[in-house]
Amino acid sequence: MPQSLTDPLPSWTAVIGEPLVLAAINRSDEPWLTAETIAADTGLPLDRIQMVLDSSTDGVIVAPPAWRGGPPSYSTREHYRATTGFLARYFDALVSS
Numbered sequence: 001m002p003q004s005l006t007d008p009l010p011s012w013t014a015v016i017g018e019p020l021v022l023a024a025i026n027r028s029d030e031p032w033l034t035a036e037t038i039a040a041d042t043g044l045p046l047d048r049i050q051m052v053l054d055s056s057t058d059g060v061i062v063a064p065p066a067w068r069g070g071p072p073s074y075s076t077r078e079h080y081r082a083t084t085g086f087l088a089r090y091f092d093a094l095v096s097s
Contacts, residue, residue, distance in 0.1 A: 017044050021052045022060075025076050031083040032063045032073035064095040 024041040025033055035053060039046045053060055053074050061080060063073040081089070 017042075017048050017052045018056055020044060021049060021056070022076060025060075025074065026079045028079070029083070031080050032075050034071050034073050036071065038074070064092050 020042045021038055021044075024038045028041075033041075035046060035049045038044075038053075039049045042049070059077040061075055061077055063075070075083075084092075
């Protein structure tokens with residue numbers, strides 16, 4: 001039976017969009033990106049971006065809430081290390097623990 005347009009996306013759609021989401025994060029000059037920014041960069045719908053970010057196993061991390069106001073921001077471990085200095089990472093670790 002075909003799915004209707006109102007049915008939730010199947011779980012495999014997160015896997016399909018994952019390389020695009022990770023590439024958008026890793027090519028950014030900013031250490032943290034919101035889901036809205038990633039959606040605008042990739043052209044994927046926001047709900048699919050959020051699904052990928054919530055189910056990704058490739059080291060997607062969320063910004064410490066005390067440092068960021070508004071919606072959550074995301075990065076990958078490698079991208080965060082490459083774009084953030086040691087002292088900032090140290091303070092982020094203190095805030096998140």
